[in-house]
Each structure stands twice: as C-alpha cells, then as structure tokens.
Amino acid sequence: MRLSDQEYNRLLLLKKVRTSEPVARIDLVGLTGLTGGTITAITADLVKRGIVIEEKVASSAPGRPRVNLRINPTGKYVIGINATGDGQAVAEIVNLRGESLGVATAALKPATRIEDLAQQFVAALEDAIAGWPVKREEIFRIGVGLPGIVDSRTGIVEQIITFEPGPCNFGEIVSGALGIPTLVDNNINLLARAEHWYGAGAHADDFTLINVDLAIGAALYRGGQLISGAHGIASEFGHTKIMPDIGRPCFCGANGCLQAYCSIHSIIEQSCERLGRQMPSHEVMNPCFDGLMAEYAAAEIDIRTVLEQASHYLGIAVANHITMQDPEAVIIIGPPVARMDELRGAFFTALEQNTFPALRRRTRLHFKPRDQGAYARGAAAMVLEHVYAAS
Ligand SMILES: [Zn+2]
Numbered sequence: 001m002r003l004s005d006q007e008y009n010r011l012l013l014l015k016k017v018r019t020s021e022p023v024a025r026i027d028l029v030g031l032t033g034l035t036g037g038t039i040t041a042i043t044a045d046l047v048k049r050g051i052v053i054e055e056k057v058a059s060s061a062p063g064r065p066r067v068n069l070r071i072n073p074t075g076k077y078v079i080g081i082n083a084t085g086d087g088q089a090v091a092e093i094v095n096l097r098g099e100s101l102g103v104a105t106a107a108l109k110p111a112t113r114i115e116d117l118a119q120q121f122v123a124a125l126e127d128a129i130a131g132w133p134v135k136r137e138e139i140f141r142i143g144v145g146l147p148g149i150v151d152s153r154t155g156i157v158e159q160i161i162t163f164e165p166g167p168c169n170f171g172e173i174v175s176g177a178l179g180i181p182t183l184v185d186n187n188i189n190l191l192a193r194a195e196h197w198y199g200a201g202a203h204a205d206d207f208t209l210i211n212v213d214l215a216i217g218a219a220l221y222r223g224g225q226l227i228s229g230a231h232g233i234a235s236e237f238g239h240t241k242i243m244p245d246i247g248r249p250c251f252c253g254a255n256g257c258l259q260a261y262c263s264i265h266s267i268i269e270q271s272c273e274r275l276g277r278q279m280p281s282h283e284v285m286n287p288c289f290d291g292l293m294a295e296y297a298a299a300e301i302d303i304r305t306v307l308e309q310a311s312h313y314l315g316i317a318v319a320n321h322i323t324m325q326d327p328e329a330v331i332i333i334g335p336p337v338a339r340m341d342e343l344r345g346a347f348f349t350a351l352e353q354n355t356f357p358a359l360r361r362r363t364r365l366h367f368k369p370r371d372q373g374a375y376a377r378g379a380a381a382m383v384l385e386h387v388y389a390a391s
Contacts, residue, residue, distance in 0.1 A: 003225060007389040009034055013042055014051070014071065014388040018097055022055055023067035026241040031045035031266055043069060048077055051096060051387070077134050078387065080379025081121060082106060082145035082187055084372050085214060085286050089124040090100075093132050093139075103373065104128035110283070114148075114157050114168035121170075122177040128180075131274065141387060142180050144170060145187035151232045155184040161215065161251065162282050166229045176263070183382055188217030189226055190378030195331060196221055197381040198374075208321060210237060210312070211227035212335070213370070214285055216259040220325070226385075236380055237321070238263065242313045258317050262310040264289050264335065270306045289335065311343040315350025322363050323356040329364040 003011065010031075016031045017023055020208050023031070028039050037098045046052040057066040072088055081091040089106045106124035111117050121144065129136060148160030155171020175182040192209040205224040211217045216238030220227040228234050238259035239252050248266070252317020260266050265285060272279050280288040295301045318330060344367075352360060 003107060003389055008225070009038060010042055010046075011385060011389045014041065014042060014046070015224075017052060017069050019072050021070040022057075023070075024066055024068055028069075045269060061146075073097050073099065075138055076387075077101065077138055077142045078141045078143065078380050078383040079125065079128070079139060080143045080145070080190070080376040080383065081125060081128075082190065082375035082379055083117070083121075083147065084375070085147075087283065089121060090372060090376045091125060091128045092380055093128070094377070094380045094384075096384065096387065098377075098381065100377075101134065102128075102132045102378070104131060112162075112164055114160055114163050114166055114170065115173065117160070117163070118168065118170045118173035119177075122174055125174070125178060136173070141178050141383040142174060142178065142182040143190075143381075144182060145190040145375045145379045145382075146170065146184065147187050150184055150186045150187065152183070152185040152228055153232045155182065156182065159185070183386055185379075185382055186217070186219075188379070189219045189228065189309040189374050190382060191333065192219035192221055192226060192378070193381040193385065194374040196224075196226075196376035197384070198377055199331075204329060206266040207325045207331055208325065208329070209331045209333065210318065211370075212264065213264065213334045214263060214265045214282075216263045218321075220353050221325070222327075237317070240317060240320070242317060258313060261316075262314045267303075267306060267310055268292065271301075271303045274303060274306060275301060288337075307343050308346045311346035312350045315347040316354045318347075319351050319354035320378075322351075322359055323354075326359060327363055329366060331366045331368060333368050333370055335370060 012032050013028060013034065016028060020031060025039050025043060029036055043052060047054055052069050053072045055068045055070060057068055059065055076096050077093050079093050081089060081092055083089055087108050089108055090103065092103045093101045095101060104127065106127060109121050111120065125142065129139065146157060146160060150159040155169060157168045157170045157303045158166045171182045188211050191211055195209055196204065205221060207221050209219045218235045218237030220235055239250065239257045241256045242258045242261060243256035245255060248260040249255055250257035250260040268285060268289055269279060292303065296303055
C-alpha cells in the first residue's frame with residue numbers, strides 16, 4: 001500500500017518543517033523540491049487544522065514581515081502502546097513534534113485470547129491517560145504495536161504466537177472502549193518507524209531493519225515510506241527459506257525457515273536439544289537465553305556450532321536481501337549478547353561470499369541492541385505519519 005502523491009507531499013513537507021523549524025515557506029521549496037504553489041496550499045490547510053502554527057518574525061527591513069512555520073506542540077497528542085517480550089504494556093504520549101510527554105508501563109496478565117489482550121491494553125491506556133497532564137479530548141489518535149500478523153489497513157490481528165488464532169478486530173476494541181481512533185501494526189514495522197523518525201540516522205529514507213528476537217522480522221523503508229506490501233503483511237523475512245524441504249520445522253508449518261535457525265527461540269531450542277535439556281516455557285524465554293549465553297561465555301557449555309550456524313545463515317539471508325533489493329543500509333537489532341563479536345566473523349564471511357559481487361560492501365550495516373521503548377515511539381510515529389499524511 002503506497003501513499004498517493006498528495007499524501008506523500010504533505011508528509012514530506014511536515015517532516016521537513018519538523019526537522020528545520022522555525023522555517024519559512026520559501027525555504028521549504030529548496031528543502032522539499034515542491035513548488036511554491038503546492039507548499040502554500042498544503043500549509044494553509046495545516047494551519048487551519050491546527051497542526052502547523054505561524055510565527056511572525058520582527059524585522060526592520062521594509063515589506064511584509066517574514067512568517068515562520070512550526071509544528072504545533074500543544075493541543076493535539078498521540079499515544080503509542082506496545083506489549084514487550086517480558087509481559088508489560090509500555091505506552092508513551094507524544095505531541096505532534098514527536099516529543100515525549102510521558103511513559104507508562106503496566107503488567108499484562110497471561111492470556112490466550114487476542115480479545116483479552118486488547119481489553120488489557122484498554123485498561124493500561126485508561127490508567128496511563130489518567131496520569132498524564134493532557135486532556136482526554138486532546139488525544140488525537142492511538143497507535144498499537146503487536147508481535148503478530150496484523151493487517152495495518154484494517155487493524156485486524158490474524159495471529160499472535162501463544163494466542164488462539166484470530167481474526168480479532170483489535171483496533172475496534174481499543175477505539176470503541178476509549179472513543180479515540182486507533183491504528184494497529186506489526187511491531188517490527190513500528191521499530192522501523194522509530195528508526196526513521198527518531199534513530200541516529202533520523203529520516204534515513206532507504207533502509208531495511210532486521211529484528212532478531214524470539215522470532216525474526218524485517219521492515220523496509222524505501223523513498224521515505226514504509227513498504228507494507230499489497231496485502232499489508234510485508235515483510236515476513238523470518239519465513240524465507242534457508243534450508244528448504246529438509247530443514248528444521250517452523251511454527252508456520254513449513255520447513256527450513258530462517259527463523260528456525262536464527263531466532264532466539266530456535267537458538268534456545270537447538271541448544272536444549274544439544275544439551276539434553278527441557279525446552280523452557282514461552283514466558284521465560286528471554287531470561288533463559290541470557291542464562292545460556294552466560295554459561296557459554298563462562299565456557300560451561302558448548303553451543304558454538306548452534307551460534308555459528310545462526311550467524312552463518314543470517315549472513316546468507318542478508319546477502320540474498322541485499323542482492324535482491326540493494327538497500328542503502330541494513331540495521332540489525334538484537335539482544336546485547338556477550339561474545340557476539342566473535343560470532344560476527346561467521347556472519348560477515350557468509351555475507352561476503354553470498355552477496356552479488358557488484359553489490360558487496362556497498363550497503364551500510366549497523367548493529368544495535370534492542371531498546372524496548374522504541375516500539376511505543378514507533379507506534380506514536382505511525383500515528384504521526386497518518387495524521388501528517390491525511391488531508
Ligand atoms: Zn516459517
């Protein structure tokens with residue numbers, strides 16, 4: 001799903017105002033490449049809707065006073081909320097500039113129905129809103145991030161691991177209970193949005209983000225837009241095949257998926273098989289992984305072949321992606337793992353050997369530890385993109 005030209009122009013203009021404010025209309029011509037007429041028409045509408053404010057600048061020069069534009073920092077706020085891997089809901093409220101006004105966390109009770117999770121989100125949001133210094137009617141939109149298969153166009157959740165299958169109209173449950181329009185998306189898409197809006201290379205327009213977590217996900221920004229695919233599901237990078245037909249089984253029903261070898265879940269599973277241990281329950285996967293890595297670092301267990309194979313296959317998958325897509329940058333987000341540095345050798349060797357020669361060493365690679373707050377910021381950024389693009 002791509003934005004129309006009009007939506008794209010509006011979004012582009014507002015992003016440039018946000019990063020360059022205070023800024024005059026005339027300067028936006030050079031910054032956006034849009035014509036003066038288009039800028040005048042868009043900004044007039046944005047000022048009318050209270051998204052942009054005008055600021056007259058005193059000048060001793062003759063003629064009309066210069067008028068600068070800024071994003072309105074008050075009166076309209078958006079909330080991003082996400083479920084973390086350790087059973088918490090994290091909500092953040094930001095103004096239209098994306099500046100945070102508050103963060104709230106709530107413990108989530110174990111649930112098996114997606115509807116019950118939605119109700120817990122409603123309760124967490126009610127508590128958070130009551131504690132923030134913002135009037136309820138000033139909350140313009142809510143953005144929800146979920147670790148599952150989500151149709152971002154409709155807010156319908158199809159599947160979340162460990163929950164009964166959907167569909168569940170998650171967006172409608174939240175918006176119906178709170179009376180605030182709600183958007184829902186896959187949380188990897190939200191990580192990419194957080195990167196685009198708030199990351200070190202903020203406003204990087206062309207990158208692929210790969211998230212190595214209990215599962216493996218990826219999201220693509222191209223030309224300043226998140227690419228969500230014709231059916232709103234892109235991209236299921238973790239289910240591309242690295243060992244087709246004969247490989248390890250994946251929860252999706254296929255064999256040999258990338259995440260059957262490289263996800264945290266599968267690394268734990270392969271390590272437990274090797275060590276003759278019981279597979280831990282889903283809720284304690286993250287501490288179990290930390291424990292395994294500590295044992296490995298202390299040379300108490302030998303899971304080097306599991307870790308090296310994971311690094312090797314991830315290198316091949318990233319090489320295939322670069323060969324297919326030629327992105328400007330690839331950002332790999334993962335756990336801050338002890339001795340990960342020594343495993344990078346296997347990753348980079350596989351990357352070098354399997355990338356198309358003309359594309360080798362051209363794509364910038366960044367490794368970043370996971371930041372749990374990034375999901376909620378990304379959910380807020382999703383809403384800002386929506387508010388900015390909408391006419
Ligand atoms: Zn799969």
